[in-house]
Amino acid sequence: MGQKTTRIGLVGYGQIGRAVHEMIDRDAGNGMEVVFVHDQVADAVKGVSSDLVLGDLSTFGERGADLVVEMAHPSVTQAWGAKILEQTNYMMISVTALADRGLEQTLEGASKQHGTRCYIPHGGAVGLDALYENRDVWEAVTVTMKKPPKNVDCTGAGVDADSITEERVLYEGPVRGACPMFPRNVNTMASIAYAGIGFDRTHAVLIVSPAWNTATVAVEARAPGLDLELSRVEGITGVTGASTPASIYNSVQTIASTGAGIHLR
Ligand SMILES: NC(=O)c1ccc[n+]([C@@H]2O[C@H](COP(=O)([O-])OP(=O)(O)OC[C@H]3O[C@@H](n4cnc5c(N)ncnc54)[C@H](O)[C@@H]3O)[C@@H](O)[C@H]2O)c1
Structure with a gap:
């Protein structure tokens, strides 16, 4: 039974972003594909295949991502969270953004209005x-x-x-x-x-x-x-x-993997 591949956009290509990209690519059978990588610093994406680099985040919609994962800074969610949720699903790992009540309500509203989902990974939190x-x-x-x-x-x-x-x-x-x-x-x-x-x-x-x-x-x-x-x-x-990159990847794959096999949920 063939499953649709989940198309994933990565925002922020530092320590966590690079590691998550590498983990997604490592297993060809996980049903996930990175369709863009964006970072505000051009040097950060040096070495990434040019067709994957998204210079202008406002054009993210052209890549048809099923999930955009923020691994940059809470300011990304302030500027882009609702706009992304108007078009697709969004995971924000810079969770401190949610301490802003107005932003939390805006994200909730955009998600409900557009039928998309906003995910908070457990990240560095155990249990x-x-x-x-x-x-x-x-x-x-x-x-x-x-x-x-x-x-x-x-x-x-x-x-x-x-x-x-x-x-x-x-x-x-x-x-x-x-x-x-x-x-x-x-x-x-x-x-x-x-x-x-x-x-x-x-x-x-x-x-x-x-x-x-x-x-x-x-x-x-x-x-x-x-x-x-x-x-x-x-x-x-x-x-x-040290454990956070693997934790974030685990959350991404829990949501996005369409690969066959036994899956812990
Ligand atoms: N949820 C958690 O448990 C958890 C744990 C650790 C880190 N974090 C957060 O995850 C984020 C990434 O952590 P990291 O260790 O990879 O950091 P990092 O500094 O290694 O990388 C962050 C990258 O994001 C880019 N960036 C910053 N602001 C941006 C913006 N506005 N637009 C586009 N790119 C931008 C930077 O240029 C950098 O390349 C940070 O916000 C950090 O606080 C969350």
């Missing part, structure tokens, strides 16, 4: 299914991230990462407040908030220390008769944990 399945029962959710300061873009918080010489709490409060201050670093907090009790009720703690060389994400969710505790410690390069 998101357990949090999501019980989202109606949690009374409190706390997400704590620990990172080396050099891996945190502190620009939005007005902090010079190089000046941090000892353990320091950079943020403590609702996830909604952390997202505009650290838009490239707290995507995991944002997806945990979205899956659980929301951006205002999910408590966020972001701690940095130059003594650490790994990234830790820990989630605690409490409800009467139900406690959930999850954590992951991993290496980090730039703003991205």
